[in-house]
Amino acid sequence: MKEVADTPRRPGRPAQISREQIVEAVATFDNIDTITMRQLAERLEVRHGALYRWVKSRDELFDLISEVVVDRVLSAVELDSSGWRAQLRQLALLIREHFLALPGYASHLSRPHVHNTHSVDRLRRACIDVFIKGGISHQHAEQSWLIFITSMISWLAVEEQPVTIGHVTPRFDLFLGVLLRGLPTQDSDVAA
Template sequence: MSAASVPGSAAWWRGHEERLARRRPHTDGLTLEVVLTEALALVDAEGMDALTVRALATRLGTGSSTLYRHVASRDELLVLLVDAVLGEVRLPDPELPGRERVEQLSTELRRVLRSHPHVVPALSGSPILGPNAMRASACGLDNLLAAGHPPERARAAYLALLDYVLGSVAFDAAAESPGATHDRRPRSDDVFAFGLTTFLDGLERG
């Protein structure tokens, strides 16, 4: 299998952008944006396992063959869905101090992922290379550099912060799931903010 045929690879994303540029509107009015919106609604309501091409086609009131005009496979659909979720992240004002931008982006990423917790496991696999993911990653690194951290330290800190956010969201999702014990409560925003502040304070002390 060539790299260009592997959904989510850099080569695949380049080909995807080229295909979008050449694509003509379909007469049925179905667009990739509509497909992804309904796919996310399905995942939010029923979990990632419920997302199949057939189930999504039924939800859209169309056939699987029509849906395949927009996405070639479930794997491709997942790649596009993850990047669409990351597109909901609002980036901080670049004029703010670096540390404040780090805090805002971390908190905003947690907010978005808490809204779509079933998507979180899909973020922990292979590198996420979609345009929205790259935009958020570049912002995260720029924020840490602006906060005064050298490049290697900024890269390591960014990955650690990403793990912290994903872990927090995963913990909350488990705590809120049916059958969770009462002593396993979701972490409050204040607890998350405390952990973030403690991490950044330690990073500044070196």
């Protein structure tokens, strides 16, 4: 078994696993909600106690996952002057790619739980900046963020657990088009 010698909590020898490796190991499971810390340690080929140097509980594991996922999304997005809808489309596609890469992650996020406020806030600020650059006031940008992220996570949870209604399979492209057309382009687009 590998041994984890360095963690964010203790200096020492260079780490043999990283946050990225932990998240990659999580991605190999069928469902994030069914993972035990012991199973994750085995998958990483580290001692159970060594994993606890990184994360001491499932809540901390989900915090670590959220940090890594948000890092991946924000490092890949190119926020420029191409227009707020194009930027949100790019952000939505990256969120979808990275959230669905971890089976059960979107479903977990869609249920009430304590969110990693640091990671969520970084993603929130990026979206709000896009809305504000598009001419929306800060107050309406906050509301648009809530609509955007709530809709995205709910949709991705449906994609993870596909439910066919009649013979219709949910299509992300149609969902995203409707979502982006429905968000206000300026304060005057917001109904009182």
